Amino acid sequence: MSLFTDPRWGEALGHLPDYLGNHVRVSLAALALGLIVSLPLAILTRNRPTPRAVLLALASIVQTVPGLALLALFYPLLLLAASVTLAWFGVSFSAFGFLPAMLALALYSMLPVLRNGITGLNGIDPALIEAAKGVGMTARQSLVMVELPLALPVMMAGIRTAAVWVIGTATLSTPIGQTSLGNYIFAGLQTQNWVFVLFGCFASALLALAVDQLLGLIESGLRWRSRGRAALGAAGIAALVAATLVPTMGRSSQSYVVGAKTFAEQYVLSALMRDRLQAAGLSAVARSGLGSSVIFEALKAGDIDLYVDYSGTLWANQLHRTDIKPRAELLAELKTTLAKENITLLGELGFENAYALVIPKKRAEALGIRTIADLAAHASTLSIAGDYEFFSRPEWAALQKAYGLSFRAQRQMQPDFMYAAVASGEVDVIAGYTSDGLIAKYDLVALDDPRHAIPPYDAILLLAPKRAGDERLRAALKPLLGKIDIATMREANLRAAGNDANSSPDAVARWLWEKVGGR
Template sequence: MADRFDAALAVLPERLGWHVALSASALVLGLAIALPLGIAAARSPRLKWVALGGAGLVQTIPSLALLALFYPVLLLLSGLAERVFGQGFSALGFLPSLLALTLYSMLPILRNAAAGVSGIDPAVVEAARGVGMTDRQRLWRVELPLAAPVIMAGVRTAAVWTIGAATLSTPVGQTSLGDYIFSGLQTEDWVAVLVGCAASAGLAIVVDALLGLIEAGVARRDGKRFLAGGAGLAIGLLAALAPLAVGALAQGRPAYVIGAKNFSEQYILAELMAGRLEREGASVQRRVNLGSAVAYRALAAGEIDAYVDYSGTLWANVLNRKDNPGRQAVLEGLRTELEARDGVVLLAPLGFENAYALAMRRDRAEALGIKSLADLAARAPDLTMGGDLEFFSRPEWAAVVTAYGLRFKAERQFQPTFMYRALESREADVISAFSSDGRIAADDLVLLTDPRGALPPYDAVILVSPKRAGDRRLIEALKPLGGSIDVRAMQAANYAVDRDAGKKSPAEAAAMLAR
């Protein structure tokens, strides 16, 4: 426990620094947009209706969805910029997170600015006009000072919202305190989850308190409170950003960026690849917890240099193929079509398959006489199906439903770790398991056979980005991994990270595979 706590604290300065940088930038940008818009809305009922309606509509979109939506939009714009100016910009990480969080921060500022200005006593405004003040003078000398406490209350709300929502920037490749939470939930590292939640909550409380001092200083015309709050924010911002500046000067630009999706096996394989490069003297950055679609797009755009994906996922989700011509034909088809379409190089299969497979508790399967998906179809109306967060929207699930006519009593989604817990606690009767998961053997689960071949093969393969296709250093470091990992070794490494007792870090599990 102490070792895990020490490991979590070791990366806290970097993650906290990026979290502060992202939140502060979004809040400042949101304030710069929403404050003038709120003042203008106070003077125009029509604009007020449109502005508040638009900002309110943004709030109805789940923050994680908004973050994910910005990535493909920015990727398209980056491609256009590269064609026009000869150089694009990074669509992964900070920029999509900044834009999404800016939109999220605007509503409370906009609403309070409009309410604060429009709520000023008309007699005060008329008196200002009577003494000959221009519109600009009236705004700066009368309306804004009187509305400032209400506006600051909106800024405080926006700050807390933004700091909380910034934890969700992890799946689009932005380092933040959310890294603790996403990785910790997947690997059941509750120390990491606790550190991430505590740091995020603590940051929000401190920022809210300092903004509260500024608000009180404005309301009471107390310069000392105002200066204390402002100085506290400035000192805190500099202290949080200092480790990032020091790290950037010390390390420079990383030579390679290795990506990973958001589950234990991906963390382990990313560490395995990064470790081989680092032993060759290269500097490496890890971009983990990427969404499945985001990971491939980032690779094709050169935002990450290499990561591991699975042949069935690429076949069905990237190439949109619905047929299943067999393992070797799928691999050859992927190698040819990915390179022709996107310039992506399929370097080598690692030697094991991580297939989607429907799994049941052995006692439950035997009691119902279920051994295959065909057997399951007859019992499905009385059973609950549990899937990971994306399984029911994937084409593989549609193919299984079509092939076997599956109709379950209920379908429930779980974070992958909790999906196995749901099977254990009987909240689900069947789950979408992964064949290389060590918990299958540890929990004595039965994988149902697929006699109609609805699911494609899922060989783990290393993909290399177009910009690194000719990079000998990268290719020579990663190519020896081809065929070097069998499914038993991968199951053991996965279980070493996922188990409750004697839990290992992904880097330690990667060392098990490197032996």
């Protein structure tokens, strides 16, 4: 099968109305907000050197912040603001998805609009402004009838640049809950689905080019006083917005939102739960690619309705516990603590996905390494790789404290890339996951943890406070509880890493249900 006959292209097309529609809406809303703020500021500061310099410096500083970081920073800020408005005024708002993405992208759009606006206005021949005064024009009339029309080409160039930047950066909004064309890219990277990665990149690029050309039509129409060209460009933008609204018109506003974190297992499980809800006659959508802290806060706030987490993650990250308890005690205490926040721990799925230090089996045998304690004696000569969270997590601190680990070097990688890296000798050890099928595929071994530095990591299903008494939801999910053993989950994860037509999260979720549905 060639790349271009791969059936995953059809699956990608199936997601396009949702992903593209959300991408267009957040991008155009952010661009509009950026223009509303930036253009008046450019006009007000054009003849004021000090405020102008400060404004451009601040806008430039925003550009130095990586796009993903800027998007992520708005989520906790808005969470805090939402809690304040709830406490003071009795009203709140969602800090998840659209709002933080729109605000961050609006900030990101400001520099080219400000810079080109100020440059265009200050580049006008002073003699023309004096001539306007000479014929009796007021300052406002001169601005509207002379300065802005003359500066328009330069200003439109800035707006077009801002539009392209915003559309490109919007692909990074997936981890904070905003559906976008970035969903293709994040899901594709995590599941090694290069069809999705290519599709997301091409779709984003084509959208940016289309919007740029439509804005170019408006620009040329205004410059040459061609109402037809300007109207055609405006109609194109309006048609694009209208087309993105159509798919949402028939969608139920009562859809259940199934959350998922940023790795393949989570994509598969969210697709499985979505399918089970839909099979029970409930409207459901998956919201994937969310960060660990974002997804839990989103559940608390009711922005998502359910997701699968891991007992050890909640124990360490949310409860900030460093003590290790037996599995049953930990789960019981976790359930009680979550209940105080009206979060329902519905049950365990039946498998554990704990962090584990993983090394090639042949290398472990050659060095006589069977446990993490054995590894500690060799760590100073070895390198280790982990996912983007691992080295800042309490589990890593606990491992260092329990075993005195000190590696020669440590690196961060995409989770799926780590396994190939350790198998090829690019790194010596990785912080892998016990339910990952790639351990067997690459002939690796997960080292024992005799000092129990890492807590149990049972996969558990959580429900949002607003779904606590939802019996239809519980009934639809009950067939999954206790049915997915570690061997089955490893095989599912291995299938998800296959990079073929049967490796998409949707396909693996269907396979997984066939395996566990009759148990």
